[in-house]
Amino acid sequence: MMRGLVLALALLASPAFAVQPGEMLTDPGLEARAREISRNLRCPVCQGEDIDDSNAPISRDLRLAVRERLVAGDTDAQVVDYIVARYGEFVLFQPRAEGANLILWLAGPAMLLAGAAIAFAMxxxxxxAAEAEALSEADKARLAELTQK
Structure with missing residues (x-):
């Protein structure tokens, strides 16, 4: 009973990776690069998980594609470009700040500046208005006279 409880807690506390031992590369350097690239690629089915954590078949295909490209000698950027060319920008957790995505990258800071400008103006x-209310009767009369000209 206690042994089962300890085993269950150990499984819950450890990270669950969907990468199967047969998918892993024998070269630890290439495998580390594959894991780093995979952390930044979103599962097209699960959407909130990276491809290393997803059990979806498409994530397995993506993991294998990443490793195949690394074995073929591609750089990390070439591997990401290869995946994006086939699955689109959606698979990137951090979309590139270019093209149509540039609008999304700039919208946040632009809205912040607009909000700050509106707050300052208000x-x-x-x-x-508070200064105008503090005017004496003579000042109010003079102000009314100046604004009518």
Missing amino acids: TRRRAV
């Missing part, structure tokens, strides 16, 4: 308008 604060400034309230300060001017």
Whole structure:
């Protein structure tokens, strides 16, 4: 009973990778590169998991494709380009800041600046309104006279 509980806790506490031993490369350097690339590739089916953590058949195909390209001598960037060419930008957890994606990358900072400008304008308008209310009757009359000209 206790042994089963310890085993269950050990399985829950350890990371669960979907990479099968038969998929792993014998060269530890290439395998490390494959794992690093796989961490940044999204499973097209699961969407929230990288391809190393997904048990979906398409993730297995992607893992194998990554390893095949590495064995063929491709650089990490060439491997990612190969996968993106076949599955689209969606498979990248961090889409590239170019083309149509540039709008998405710039929208956040642009909205932040617009919000800051609106907040500044509203604060400034309230300060001017508060100053206008603090005017004496003579100042108000003079202001009304100046604005009518």
